[in-house]
Amino acid sequence: MMSRRFVTMLTVCVSQWWATSLPAQTVLGPEGPRNPEQKQPPNRIFHYELTVTPAAEPSPPLKYSLYPRWNELTPGNSVPMWYRALSRIQTSNTHFQAFGENQERWFTDPWDALPVDEIRSFLNIWSSDLENAQKATYREDTDWDLRLRDLRGPETIAILLEEFQNARQLAYVLALRIRLNLLERNYDAVLADMRICFRLAHDVAEPETLINDLIGMAIIANTEENIQHFIDTPGSPNLYWALAAMPSPMIDLRPAMQAEMSLPVRLFPWLKDPEAVDRTPAQWHQVLHDTMQQVAYYADELPGLNPSETGIDIALLALVARGYPTAKRQLIEAGHAPQDVEALAVGQVVGLHQQHVYQQMWQNFEAASILPYQQAQRRFDQLEQGLQRELECSEVIPMVSVLLPSVRHVSYAGMRREVSHAILMTIEAIRMHMAVNEGRLPASLDEISIVPVPNNPVTNVPFSYELKDDTALIDSPFPYYHQQYRISVDAN
Incomplete structure (x- = not known):
C-alpha cells in the first residue's frame, strides 16, 4: 500500500x-x-483569552516537570511499550468509534456541563493502554528500527506509517483524561499525562520523515493547549521552570529535512x-x-x-x-x-x-x-x-522543486511551536510577578524581575505587551499563525 x-x-x-x-x-x-x-493564504489570527490567578515560584523550582528527568528513566526501549499502547487505538475499534462520535462534544462543552461519568467510563476501557504509555515515557531509549536511510527505489515510498498516525489518537485520549483531571483539580495527574504526551511527541518524531515531525508537533500543540487550560484554572501551580526545563528543541527537524531532500537520490x-x-x-x-x-x-x-x-x-x-x-x-x-x-x-x-x-x-x-x-x-x-x-x-525532473517548499513549510511549523512555548513561559512569568505584587499585572514585561522573560524566538526581542483596562495583551505576529492573548485577573 x-x-x-x-x-x-x-x-x-x-x-x-x-x-x-x-x-x-x-x-x-x-x-x-x-x-x-x-490569493496568498490568509494570515490567520488566533485569539486566546485567559483568566489567571497569581502563582508563586515553586519551591524547589523544579518541583513540577513536563518531561521525564534523567534520573527517572528506566532501562529499555520505549518503542515496544508504545506499540502495546497503540495496539487498540484504531478507528476501526468499536470503542474508539464511540470516542470519535463524542470527541467534539467532550472537548468543547463547558466545564460544568461535561458528562464526567460518561468520560470516565470511556477512559476505563483504555486503562491498560494508558498504563503502557506511562511505562514507555520513562524508558531510556527510543529505537523504531525502521532504517529509512537504507531504503532505495520504490520501497522508499512504500513504507507505511500507520502506527504514527494512531499516536495522535492516543494523544487525544490522554488529552481527554487531562481535561477530566483539570476539572477535578488533580494537578499531579494532569502533569503526569502531559509528560506522556510530550515524550510521545518526541518519540514519534524520531524516524527521519517530515510527516513524523508534523505528527509530533501536532501532539505538542494539543498538549500546549491543555497547558493554557491549566494556567487558566484557579489555583494552578506555576509551570515556568517546568517549561524552561523541557528539551530544546523538542523535535530536531534537521535529520528529517536531510532525509526528505535525499528522497530523489534514494528513489532514483x-x-x-x-x-x-x-x-x-x-x-x-x-x-x-x-x-x-x-x-x-x-x-x-x-x-x-x-x-x-x-x-x-x-x-x-x-x-x-x-x-x-x-x-x-x-x-x-x-x-x-x-x-x-x-x-x-x-x-x-x-x-x-x-x-x-x-x-x-x-x-x-x-x-x-x-x-x-x-x-x-x-x-x-x-x-x-x-x-x-x-x-x-x-x-x-522537478522532484526537488516540489520538496523544497514542503521543507520550508515544516520549518515554519517548528518555529510556531517555539513561539507558543515562549508565550507560555511569558504568561507564567507574569503569574509569578503577580504573586509578589499583590496580584497586579505588570505594566510592562520589563517590570518583571523575579525570573527572565523569554524573547520572541522569531525576532529575538520581547513579545509585544500592553496593559489596558486591567487586561494584558500579548501579540505575536507570525506568517499564517498570528497569536494574540488577552490576560485578565480572576476577580475571585
Missing part, C-alpha cells in the same frame, strides 16, 4: 511536467507551488552519480524513460496522464527537447569542456545536469536552514526566487 503523502507529492511532480508549456503559471512559497493569480539511485556507469545513448534513454514511468505509475490517478509506453515516450521526448539546450549550456558554464559536452549522449547531458541542479538546490536550502530563523527566511526567499527561474527552464 502506497503512502498517500508521497503519492500526492509525486502527482504534483507530474502535474508540473505536464504544465511546462506554461511555466510562469507556477510560483513557489512557504505553502508550496501555487498559481500567482490565487542513478541521480547520485550519473557517470558511475558507462551507458550507451539507448541506455540513457531507458534510464530517463524508467524514471518517468515510475512517476507516472505513482500518479496514475492524475487526469489526462497517459502512463502507456507510447504516452511516456511522447512526454519524455518533449521534456528532453525542452531541457537539453539549457542542460548543455549550464554544464559548459559549470566548467565542462564544450567539445566533451557535445560528444555526450542527449540523455547523459540531461542526467548530468539534473544531478547538478539537485545538488545545488538541496545543499543551498540545507545551508540556509542552519542559520538563525530570520536570516534563514531571507535566504529561503532569495533561493526560491532563483528556484522559480530553474523551474521555467532547467529541472526536467
Whole structure:
C-alpha cells in the first residue's frame, strides 16, 4: 500500500511536467507551488483569552516537570511499550468509534456541563493502554528500527506509517483524561499525562520523515493547549521552570529535512552519480524513460496522464527537447569542456545536469536552514526566487522543486511551536510577578524581575505587551499563525 503523502507529492511532480508549456503559471512559497493569480493564504489570527490567578515560584523550582528527568528513566526501549499502547487505538475499534462520535462534544462543552461519568467510563476501557504509555515515557531509549536511510527505489515510498498516525489518537485520549483531571483539580495527574504526551511527541518524531515531525508537533500543540487550560484554572501551580526545563528543541527537524531532500537520490539511485556507469545513448534513454514511468505509475490517478509506453515516450521526448539546450549550456558554464559536452549522449547531458541542479538546490536550502530563523527566511526567499527561474527552464525532473517548499513549510511549523512555548513561559512569568505584587499585572514585561522573560524566538526581542483596562495583551505576529492573548485577573 502506497503512502498517500508521497503519492500526492509525486502527482504534483507530474502535474508540473505536464504544465511546462506554461511555466510562469507556477510560483513557489512557504505553502508550496501555487498559481500567482490565487490569493496568498490568509494570515490567520488566533485569539486566546485567559483568566489567571497569581502563582508563586515553586519551591524547589523544579518541583513540577513536563518531561521525564534523567534520573527517572528506566532501562529499555520505549518503542515496544508504545506499540502495546497503540495496539487498540484504531478507528476501526468499536470503542474508539464511540470516542470519535463524542470527541467534539467532550472537548468543547463547558466545564460544568461535561458528562464526567460518561468520560470516565470511556477512559476505563483504555486503562491498560494508558498504563503502557506511562511505562514507555520513562524508558531510556527510543529505537523504531525502521532504517529509512537504507531504503532505495520504490520501497522508499512504500513504507507505511500507520502506527504514527494512531499516536495522535492516543494523544487525544490522554488529552481527554487531562481535561477530566483539570476539572477535578488533580494537578499531579494532569502533569503526569502531559509528560506522556510530550515524550510521545518526541518519540514519534524520531524516524527521519517530515510527516513524523508534523505528527509530533501536532501532539505538542494539543498538549500546549491543555497547558493554557491549566494556567487558566484557579489555583494552578506555576509551570515556568517546568517549561524552561523541557528539551530544546523538542523535535530536531534537521535529520528529517536531510532525509526528505535525499528522497530523489534514494528513489532514483542513478541521480547520485550519473557517470558511475558507462551507458550507451539507448541506455540513457531507458534510464530517463524508467524514471518517468515510475512517476507516472505513482500518479496514475492524475487526469489526462497517459502512463502507456507510447504516452511516456511522447512526454519524455518533449521534456528532453525542452531541457537539453539549457542542460548543455549550464554544464559548459559549470566548467565542462564544450567539445566533451557535445560528444555526450542527449540523455547523459540531461542526467548530468539534473544531478547538478539537485545538488545545488538541496545543499543551498540545507545551508540556509542552519542559520538563525530570520536570516534563514531571507535566504529561503532569495533561493526560491532563483528556484522559480530553474523551474521555467532547467529541472526536467522537478522532484526537488516540489520538496523544497514542503521543507520550508515544516520549518515554519517548528518555529510556531517555539513561539507558543515562549508565550507560555511569558504568561507564567507574569503569574509569578503577580504573586509578589499583590496580584497586579505588570505594566510592562520589563517590570518583571523575579525570573527572565523569554524573547520572541522569531525576532529575538520581547513579545509585544500592553496593559489596558486591567487586561494584558500579548501579540505575536507570525506568517499564517498570528497569536494574540488577552490576560485578565480572576476577580475571585
